[in-house]
Amino acid sequence: MIAEIGQFALLLALIIAAAQVVVPMVGAARTDATLMAFGSRMAVAQAALLAAAFAALTYGFVVSDFSVSVVFQNSHSLKPMLYKVSGVWGNHEGSMLMWVLILAIFGAAVAVFGRNLPPTLKARVLSVQAMIGVAFLAFIVFTSNPFMRLDPAPFDGTGLNPLLQDPGLAFHPPLLYLGYVGFSMAFSFAVAALIEGRVDAAWGRWVRPWTLAAWVFLTGGIALGSWWAYYELGWGGWWFWDPVENASFMPWLFGTALLHSSIVVEKRDSLKSWTILLAILTFSMSLLGTFLVRSGVLTSVHAFASDPARGIFILIILLVTVGGALSLFAWRAPTIRGGGLFAPVSREGALVLNNLLLTLACATVLLGTLYPLILEAASGGASRVSVGPPYFNATFAPIMVPLVAAIAIGPLLAWKRGNLKAATVKLRIAGVAAGGAIVITFIAVPGGPILAPFAMGLAAWLAAGAMVEWGSRIKLFSAPVAESWRRLTGLPRAASGMTVAHLGLAIMIAGITGASAWRTELITTLAIGESAQAQNYSLTLQAVENGRGPNYNFERGTFLLTDRDGDTLLMYPERRFFPVAGQTTTEAAIKTTLLADLYAVIGESRSAQDAGQKWTVRFFINPMVPWLWLGAFVMVGGGLLSLSDRRHRVGAPRRKQRPVPGVSGAPAPAE
Amino acid sequence: MKRKHQRLLLVLGSLGLVGAGAALVLTAVEDSLVFFYTPADLAERNITDDRLFRLGGLVEEGSVQQSGSTILFRVTDFTGTVPVSFNGVLPDLFREGQGVVAEGTLGTDGTFTAKQVLAKHDETYMPKEVAEALKNSGRWQNGAATQ
Numbered sequence: 053m054i055a056e057i058g059q060f061a062l063l064l065a066l067i068i069a070a071a072q073v074v075v076p077m078v079g080a081a082r083t084d085a086t087l088m089a090f091g092s093r094m095a096v097a098q099a100a101l102l103a104a105a106f107a108a109l110t111y112g113f114v115v116s117d118f119s120v121s122v123v124f125q126n127s128h129s130l131k132p133m134l135y136k137v138s139g140v141w142g143n144h145e146g147s148m149l150m151w152v153l154i155l156a157i158f159g160a161a162v163a164v165f166g167r168n169l170p171p172t173l174k175a176r177v178l179s180v181q182a183m184i185g186v187a188f189l190a191f192i193v194f195t196s197n198p199f200m201r202l203d204p205a206p207f208d209g210t211g212l213n214p215l216l217q218d219p220g221l222a223f224h225p226p227l228l229y230l231g232y233v234g235f236s237m238a239f240s241f242a243v244a245a246l247i248e249g250r251v252d253a254a255w256g257r258w259v260r261p262w263t264l265a266a267w268v269f270l271t272g273g274i275a276l277g278s279w280w281a282y283y284e285l286g287w288g289g290w291w292f293w294d295p296v297e298n299a300s301f302m303p304w305l306f307g308t309a310l311l312h313s314s315i316v317v318e319k320r321d322s323l324k325s326w327t328i329l330l331a332i333l334t335f336s337m338s339l340l341g342t343f344l345v346r347s348g349v350l351t352s353v354h355a356f357a358s359d360p361a362r363g364i365f366i367l368i369i370l371l372v373t374v375g376g377a378l379s380l381f382a383w384r385a386p387t388i389r390g391g392g393l394f395a396p397v398s399r400e401g402a403l404v405l406n407n408l409l410l411t412l413a414c415a416t417v418l419l420g421t422l423y424p425l426i427l428e429a430a431s432g433g434a435s436r437v438s439v440g441p442p443y444f445n446a447t448f449a450p451i452m453v454p455l456v457a458a459i460a461i462g463p464l465l466a467w468k469r470g471n472l473k474a475a476t477v478k479l480r481i482a483g484v485a486a487g488g489a490i491v492i493t494f495i496a497v498p499g500g501p502i503l504a505p506f507a508m509g510l511a512a513w514l515a516a517g518a519m520v521e522w523g524s525r526i527k528l529f530s531a532p533v534a535e536s537w538r539r540l541t542g543l544p545r546a547a548s549g550m551t552v553a554h555l556g557l558a559i560m561i562a563g564i565t566g567a568s569a570w571r572t573e574l575i576t577t578l579a580i581g582e583s584a585q586a587q588n589y590s591l592t593l594q595a596v597e598n599g600r601g602p603n604y605n606f607e608r609g610t611f612l613l614t615d616r617d618g619d620t621l622l623m624y625p626e627r628r629f630f631p632v633a634g635q636t637t638t639e640a641a642i643k644t645t646l647l648a649d650l651y652a653v654i655g656e657s658r659s660a661q662d663a664g665q666k667w668t669v670r671f672f673i674n675p676m677v678p679w680l681w682l683g684a685f686v687m688v689g690g691g692l693l694s695l696s697d698r699r700h701r702v703g704a705p706r707r708k709q710r711p712v713p714g715v716s717g718a719p720a721p722a723e
Numbered sequence: 724m725k726r727k728h729q730r731l732l733l734v735l736g737s738l739g740l741v742g743a744g745a746a747l748v749l750t751a752v753e754d755s756l757v758f759f760y761t762p763a764d765l766a767e768r769n770i771t772d773d774r775l776f777r778l779g780g781l782v783e784e785g786s787v788q789q790s791g792s793t794i795l796f797r798v799t800d801f802t803g804t805v806p807v808s809f810n811g812v813l814p815d816l817f818r819e820g821q822g823v824v825a826e827g828t829l830g831t832d833g834t835f836t837a838k839q840v841l842a843k844h845d846e847t848y849m850p851k852e853v854a855e856a857l858k859n860s861g862r863w864q865n866g867a868a869t870q
Contacts, residue, residue: 286812393725396732408737412744419748423756436759438777439752440826446751451744575811577792638812655812658789668792670812 055120058108059199065101066189068094072182076175088175092163095178099160102153109198110140119205122198128211128632130603138222139212145198147225152188154233176244184236187369195362211632220280228300231270232338235307237262239335242328243377246384251324256317263314267307268691274300275684286638286653288672293444298421299341305414306334309407316403321391336374343370398470402462409455416447456510459554460517482516497570504569515558522551549694553687560683566676577666586671588616604628609654625654649674762803778835779824787819809837
C-alpha cells in the first residue's frame, strides 16, 4: 500500500512538474502575477510529493518490504538499520529518485526564499528547473520505477553490496548529488536570464550563493568518496582518474570557475556572457556525469551493474538540455551588454586566468575520459583502449602549477587596474616561505622525486600568500592592534571564506604531493610469527582469529608494528565475508599520524606445502595523506564561512532598494 | 584600454593557453593509451612489444595457484587462454569463473605479468569488454556467461 502511495506521488509530481514548465513561463511572458505565483506553489508541491515518494521508498527499506523489487535486490532483513536506510540510494532507481528529489528541493528553495527576485525572473527560473525535473521524472517513471512490485514476494532480500555497507558511502551519494544537482540552479538562472535578455550585477549576486552551496556539497562529496575508496577498497590509493571519479570532478572544475567568474559579474558587471556559458557548461558536466555513471559506457573500477537502454534515455536528456541551452545562448548572448573594462593585470584579469586554466584543465580531463569512447566509435569497435593515470598526471599537473602560483597573487590585485609590483613586494614573505619549504623538504626527504620539494614550495607559497592577503586586509602589524581587531571583526565573511578555502587548497596540495611522491608499499606473505621490513618499520603477524559481525563473518589479523626506536603499535586489519551476497570485503587497519598513514591489509590465506598457512599482507606507508582530507575539510569550511556571509543570505539584504548594476552595496574590499 | 583591446588580449591569451593545453594532451596521450585485448586477440595479433595493455576474460576454473606472494591464474575467453602472474593482493571480487581485467605486460614466454588486477564493486557486474568478448565467442547467454 505504502509503495503504491509512493508511486502515485511520483506520477503526480511528474504532472505538476509538467504544469510548472508551462504556467510560470506563460505568466512571465504576459506579466500575469497570478500565473507566476502559481509557479512557486507548484514548485513547493512538487518537492513535497517527491519527498513523500522518497519517504515511501525509505519505509519499504526500513520494514524490509521485499515485495518491492528494489528492496528485494538491495536489502536484507539482517542488515543494520543504517544500511537499510542508505540502501535507498545505494541502487539505481532509488538514487535517481533522490536526484529528482534534490532537484525539486532546490526549486522549492527558490520559490520560498527567492522573495526578493524580480517576479518574472523567478517564474522563468522555476519553469526551467521544472523542465529538467520533467525529463528526469519521465526517466524514472518509464525506465527505472523504484516502486515495481514482485509477485509473489520473496522471503528475503539479496542484500546490499557489502562494499556499500559503510558509513562513508552511506553519506557520499547524497552529498555528491546535492552538489551535482545544485548546479542546476546556476543553469536555470542562466537560461532564465537569457530568456529575460538581462544579466546584471544583481543576477550575479543571486546566482553566487547557490553556486557556492553546490560547490561546498560537491567538494565534500568528492572528498568523502575518495576517502571511502582509500580505506574500503584496500588499495592504499585515494584517486585513480577513473571515469566515474572524473565524472564528479569535471563539474567541480567548471563549478569552481563559475564560482569565481560570478564574483566578477556581481562586483564589476563584467564577463557576463562567459559566466552564463559557464553556468550552462557546469550543469552539462553534471548531466554528463550522471550519464557516464548510470549508463556504464565506460569501464570503470567503480562501475555498478548498468543498463544501456537507460543510458540512451539520459543521453537524450543531456543532448536536448545542452543543445537547447547552447542554442539559446548563441541566439541571445549577443544582446548581453559588455560591462566594465579592466586591464590585464587586475583582479578581473586574475579571475579570467583562473577561469581559463580551470576550463582548460576540465577540457583535458574530459578528453581523457571520453577518448576511449571516441576511438571505439571511430574504429568501429575494433580498438578498445583506456586512458590511464599517466595521461591525467601529465596534462593536469602542468595546468595546475600556474593556477596555484597565481592564486596567491590574484586577491592582492585591485579591481580594474592592479599593481603587480606592489603585489610582489607584499608576497616577499610567501616567496621566503616557498624557498624554505623547498629546502626543508629537500633535506628531510632525500632521494624522492625531484619535483616533490617544488610542489611543497608551491603549497607553502599559496598558504603564505593567502595569509599575506588576509593580513593586509586587516592591516596586521602595520596598524595598532585595536585597529587590526576592528578590521577583523568588520571583515566580510566571504573574504575570510576565500582565505580559508585557499589555505585548504594549499594543505591539500601538500597532501597530494606527499601521497604521490613518497609512498612505500610492501607486499608479502606471512605465516603467524613471521616478520617483514618496510622502511623503518618491522611488521609481525602475531595472530589471526575468526569471528562474527552482525551480517558477516570476519578473519582478523593482529599485526605488531615496531619502529626503529622500539616503539610498538598493534594493527587489526580484517577480511569480511558476507554470506548473503557471497562477497568479501577488506577492512584496512589505518593508523593516522600527523605526517603519515600506516595502512595494513590482510589478504587471502593459502596453505603452502612447506610452511603451513600463510596470509598475503599488504602494508603501505602513505605520507601526508591525512593532509588531503584535512585540506578538503578546510576548503569546505571556507565555503561554508563564505556562505554564511550576510550579503549572500537570500532575502536578507536590501529588500526594498533595487540593486544598481556595477555598484556593490558592500564596502569595497581593501586593496 | 579600449574594449576591442581587452577582447583581443583575452582572445590571444586563451588561444595561447589552448595551444599549450593541446600540446600537453598530444604528448601525454601518446604514451598513456592502454589497449584492451582478449586472449583470442592476443593469439591473432601476435603482440610482442612490452607495452602496457589490459587483458580481459574469465578466470579459468581451477587455475588459481599461489607461489610465495605471487598468484598464478589463467584468463580465458574460451577461444584462447593466457597464463597470468600477479604479485599483490587480489581484489575482493576476484574469483574463479568470474570476469577479470588485468593490466600489465606480456613476457616473451607468453605469460602476462599483471601490475594491477581491477576490482569491480558489484559481483554481478561484467566488464563491458569481457561481455563483448564472450558474446563474440558465443559463450554469452541471457546476460550471463555459461561455463
